Amino acid sequence: MSHVPQIKIPATYMRGGTSKGVFFRLQDLPEAAQAPGAARDALLMRVIGSPDPYGKQIDGMGGATSSTSKTVIISRSSQPDHDVDYLFGQVSIDTRFVDWSGNCGNLTAAVGPFAISNGLIDPARVPKDGIATVRIWQANIGKTIIAHVPMTNGAVQETGDFELDGVAFPAAEVQLEFLDPAAEEEGAEGSMFPTGNLVDDLEVPGVGTLKATMINAGIPTIFINADAIDYQGTELQDAINGDARALKMFETIRAHGAVRMGLIKHVDEAGKRQHTPKVAFVARPAAYTASSGKQVGPNDIDVLVRTLSMGKLHHASPGTVAVAIATAAAVPGTLVNLAAGGGTRTATRFGHPSGTLRVGAEATQANGEWTVTKAIMSRSARVLMEGWVRVPGDAF
CATH class of the missing domain: 3.10.310.10 (Diaminopimelate Epimerase; Chain A, domain 1)
Structure with a gap:
């Protein structure tokens, strides 16, 4: 043989x-x-x-x-x-x-x-x-x-x-x-906020109409408020990844957000584009125990963020989403910025399932358009x- x-x-x-x-x-x-x-x-x-x-x-x-x-x-x-x-x-x-x-x-x-x-x-x-x-x-x-x-x-x-x-x-x-x-995505016309808005009403069949910040920075990301989908923002992986209903809901949100962002023409195409966009939900700071057992207090962070990646809750944060978080936090009025307390900020420490991460970005506005020259973070x-x-x- x-x-x-x-x-x-x-x-x-x-x-x-x-x-x-x-x-x-x-x-x-x-x-x-x-x-x-x-x-x-x-x-x-x-x-x-x-x-x-x-x-x-x-x-x-x-x-x-x-x-x-x-x-x-x-x-x-x-x-x-x-x-x-x-x-x-x-x-x-x-x-x-x-x-x-x-x-x-x-x-x-x-x-x-x-x-x-x-x-x-x-x-x-x-x-x-x-x-x-x-x-x-x-x-x-x-x-x-x-x-x-x-x-x-x-x-x-x-x-x-x-x-x-x-x-x-x-x-x-x-x-x-x-x-x-700001990611240059087909259909997004090079805009950091492809819909032209800092916050949109995103209609998601079977879920409802959600406030959403949709941004192309680092990686296309859809940010929604945790309480709008009955979460706290302190969840760890097991709370979501074993819940088929929740995973289906997030994928539906992702598909409809991708259409609104101009990344796909129809929700049926989302399955051929699994890596982007990401979906993340945000909340004001609160205490929680990270997956390692580390205690994270509300004074340790500016905002809570949980990110779905490839259909599952990420164990920490995709680095590209960290860039999106830094960028959105730097623009007054986005959901990330509001959850972090609003106002002008050049650095943000966010809480994720494994602990915390500090990221930085500086945003400027000219002729009604927001731009970010660079975002900064440290890894190893x-x-x-x-x-x-x-x-x-x-x-x-």
Whole structure:
């Protein structure tokens, strides 16, 4: 009986922020997968272990959550004044689908370290000790991100004392600047608020009419008030992810919000765009116990935020949603801003299921249009394993 042997592909398994994924240099991929298309998608799905009808990704590198079913392709940049191009693929767990519609803000923290360690940055621009500045072109959304990567004795520093809620161990801090974070989405006309309003009445069949702030910043996100859907904003994953009715409600909200944002033309198309937009619900500060057992008090945070990602409540916060939170909080009158107490603010600390996160953004208004020049946050990153990933030779 004939069989097709496995092939091996150079790869690095990395944690970035509160996510982890498989990183590749574009040049290391099989030739058929070096260009976008069916072969690339099939290869990445097989690497991760999807589609898996059991929802476990046992036969691949994925971890059966939206935070761990991720792939990244890095190459020397095709854009002037940038070091690398960063392409992110969110792999569906149980369906045959790779979503290329948005960025992963958490894995962004690992892009600079990966690029330096894999020889994709001009050595003259990398100090032996100090901070290396890596100029990243985020190819999914066409945006610039600046990563500030610590270097020690000529190597990327990965260990340190920076603590990030949602990550068990401390590591070295990587500061990220998301420049002009308003996402350029088809149908959104480049506007940070694609409907033209800071708050809309979003009609959702079977749910009702909800106040919603719909924003394109970091990643397209629909913010709603927690009390409008009978939540407190202090919920942890188990309160929602085991509730089929709740998950169906959030997906319905997401689909109708996507139509209003101009991201899709009909709600039936939402299933083909699982990664974007995100749905998040917000509330005024309140005390709760984070998933780690850490006590979060109302004075520790400015606002409560819970985010749905790939159909489930996220265990912390997608990094791109953190950018959306920072941006929306900086604009007086959005639901995020109002839940945080209103007024003008340049920094916001929000509570998520794993703890808290501080993010910053500065908003300005000109001719009735709001703009944000950059959003800032800190994450950490670490190589977990490097070498080769193996897939059956007929997998793509």
